[in-house]
Amino acid sequence: MRSHALNLGLIFLFVSSTITGAFAAQKKTDSSACGTSTVHLTGPAFLTTPIGIIEAEPPPGWALDKTQNNPFYFIKVGETYHNARTLIYINVQHLDVPFSLALTRDEREFKEHCPSAGIENTSQPDILEQGCERKTQIFFCNRRQHPYVDMDTKISFGDMLVNVVLSADNPQEISRYRKDYLFLLMHLSFVE
Numbered sequence: 001m002r003s004h005a006l007n008l009g010l011i012f013l014f015v016s017s018t019i020t021g022a023f024a025a026q027k028k029t030d031s032s033a034c035g036t037s038t039v040h041l042t043g044p045a046f047l048t049t050p051i052g053i054i055e056a057e058p059p060p061g062w063a064l065d066k067t068q069n070n071p072f073y074f075i076k077v078g079e080t081y082h083n084a085r086t087l088i089y090i091n092v093q094h095l096d097v098p099f100s101l102a103l104t105r106d107e108r109e110f111k112e113h114c115p116s117a118g119i120e121n122t123s124q125p126d127i128l129e130q131g132c133e134r135k136t137q138i139f140f141c142n143r144r145q146h147p148y149v150d151m152d153t154k155i156s157f158g159d160m161l162v163n164v165v166l167s168a169d170n171p172q173e174i175s176r177y178r179k180d181y182l183f184l185l186m187h188l189s190f191v192e
Contacts, residue, residue, distance in 0.1 A: 034132035035157050035190040046191065047072045049092045052160045056090060057187035059180035071165075074184070086168040086177055088184060095161040099133045102161055103154065107137075114141035125153055127185045132156055138174075149174050151181060157190045164188065 041057040065073040071091040118140035133156040152165040166181040
């Protein structure tokens, strides 16, 4: 497993896209306030942390690795956390500063972790919790050994900062699994 997997809490990326088609998550109410979407997920995982609980449904062909906690890793069926080259993870943190300051801090920490870093801001992806503050970025760690690309959606749920990250060795893998990543964003909700 890439060495950056141990420091995944420092890396946050976002991506944009329009999701079309029918999904298992169906809104029962048309609420736009953050954390108020009422949904029915067909196979949710409950990601429990001291800060709060997130309900997430893995994309088809992916499963929650129950051996890891916060970050919570989703891996392709048949792989393990240790041999997966591409994975999706959710990291839940306490939001102890305004959202914009949390973004600035994470960018600075990523650049300290990977001096050859590149960061791109992109437009917002569709997420289930449309009323929540969020930011989309792509982080590139262009070092010679173990380069990687992370695509992250950082979402503010009250005093929780939820980072949904697609992590891969290269941009081609990010493109290959982008649809699965976007599926997860549309199947992710705050549990009171």
